[in-house]
Amino acid sequence: MRYWLFKSEPSTWSWQDQIDKGEQGEEWDGVRNYQARNFMRQMALGDRGFFYHSQKEKAVVGIVEVCAAAHPDSSTDDDRWDCVDIKAIRSFTQPVTLEQIKADPRLAEMSLVKSSRLSVQPVSLEEWQLVCALGQTDPD
Template sequence: MQYFLVKSEPFKYSWEKFNEDGRTFWDGVRNYQARNNLKLMKEGDLVLYYHSNEGKAVVGIAKVVKEAYQDPTTDDSNWVVVDLVPVEPLKKPVTLEQIKADEQLKDISLVRQGRLSVMGLKAEEFDRIIELGS
């Protein structure tokens, strides 16, 4: 099992819209490091859903249900998507401020590489954010 975090601006694709849709392909990634992280995702991996810009908080948990394939929004074969489904919302959002203030999360990519839209997480980082959101 691997763990990841994906970021979306709520006005573009919110957690609420994701839940309404029930499934989505994660497109629009145009950063090579983020793309490489998509390629690492395997069916069944868990993904934290983070609202960026507005809210700046982890709001839910998703699961990978289809591994990387050609991004259907572009003909450029460099870019891929994965399919995600929502699993459950966090009882309370975990804000970026909380994450930055937590000693166990000080090295998380969300803090170190704030502009990266898809990032890997260590199991203990994932578990700590879930704990904070309980």
């Protein structure tokens, strides 16, 4: 299993919107960055990810699971763009802010700290476990 981080502006697509989709999940569409697209092409069914609210909140708020492998993005006719589907697994007991992540030296190499603009990012197993611990949330 691999781990990821999915960033969303809550005014466009919030954690609650993701929860409301239930077991069917939702396409992570509209990504127009080649590196983020390539990360989605690497994802497998069952991979887990952090759901991150960008803009004002800037916090990890939930855990999602990849429920459909990479496929053409239905929001465009341009065949260069693929996406995965994700479903909500659980909310974080305590959201983990970007400020908390940046303050923890064990997370200094995390993509969120180094490449904060990328909307889909890899997360190492150690980073996964540390962020879940900070959020008092079961990593499994």
